[in-house]
Amino acid sequence: MTTVGVVQFPGTNCELDALEAIGHLGGTGQLLWHGDDTVAGVDAVIVPGGFAHGDYLRPGAIARFSPVMQAVVAFARSGGPVVGICNGFQVLTEAGLLPGALQKNRDLKFLCAMAEVQVASDNSVFTSRTNVGDVLRIPVNHFEGNYTCSAETLAELEAEERVVLRYVDNPNGSVGDIAGICNGTRNVVGLMPHPERASHRLLGSEDGLPLLGSLLDAAGVTA
Amino acid sequence: MKYSVLVEVRLRPGIADPQGSTIERSLSTLGFDGIGGVRVGKSVRFGIEASDEATARAQVDELCARFLTNPVIEDALVSIEAA
Incomplete structure (x- = not known):
């Protein structure tokens, strides 16, 4: 059984939606508490959306120093699949796992x-x-979703084809219409749209399923 | 020695500042003409104990780089004075 860990900070609010979507796809979801310095037993990690630590100082600025994030960073550096959604994307950039x-x-x-x-x-x-x-039709729900980076970083992202998703009609001003990117080894992805909110036809779209399904595939390979 | 510190966190030049632009646009409506270049930042005040000012400044600079600013989009102006 493939287990996906879903990180829970104080102020996270999309963790249950993520667990539900993982379960819907046949995976097992497991919450990872921000104060625990381990991700042991999981085959992939989702850093979900919300307002970790109230977005105080900057979104993700405090969350990145959580004990669990040290474990998530080590897991990512060892090749483990990690996805940051919305606030989770902000946390991954602050943690230095993704640029910009x-x-x-x-x-x-x-x-x-x-x-x-x-x-x-x-x-x-x-x-x-x-x-x-x-x-894909996937909802966005954010105030700080305008992706920016240096010209050198943007050139590198484009040259290495590390932009994974682009807005059709850019809603927030992101450079290059960027909605999601991955790291150089392609096992860490951050995106602003919420695929877990597009995981059932009752929600108005199922277009998030191939994305979350991809993560389950990657988790299965690791497991 | 005790020092009081003021850190001004500012968006780097060239980084869009929609708050600043919105404030700037509203100024002429209020009758304030001739004001330009409005930028909105944050200020953080705290006290620090260190053997001398250079040591205090080195610690504050590291704190700014690691935590108080995101160097991709922000920089910091630090003022330190003996408390």
Whole structure:
């Protein structure tokens, strides 16, 4: 059985949705408490959305120093599949697992809407079940989702095809319409849209399933 | 020695500041003309004990780089004075 650990910080609010979606796909979800310095027993990690530590100072700035994050970083560096969704993406950039940063949305508005994203690379632990060019309908729900990075980093991301998802109609001002990226070894992915909220037709879209399914595949390979 | 520290966290030049732009746009409506370049940041104040000012500054610089700022989008202006 493939087990996906879902990190829970004070202020996380998407962990149960993530567990539900993992279970729906036939995997086993397990919560990982922020104060525990281990991810032992899991085959993949999701850092879910929410407002870890109240987003105080900056989103992810305090969460990255949690005991569990030291274990998540070590797991990622050893090749384990790790995905950060929304606030989780912010945490992974702060932790240095992914380059760049998420700044306030261009129009200074909190966005809560369905978004269309196009798969730009199917070579990552979160997009292997998709094809380049697929358009997925997945909701976004964020204030700081405007991805930015240095010109050198952007050039590197593009040259190495590490942009995995792009907005069809950029809602937040992200450079290069970037909705999601992966690290150099393609086992760490961060994205602003919420695939766990697009995991059943009752939610209005099932387009998140191939993404979460990709993670289960990667977890199975590791396990 | 005790020092009091003021850290001003600022968005780096060239990083979009929608808060600053929104404030700037509203100024002319309020009748304040001729104001430009509005940028919004954060300030953090605290006390620190160190043997001398250079030691205090080195610690504060490290604190800024590791925690108080995200160097991708922010930098810090540090003021230190004997408390």
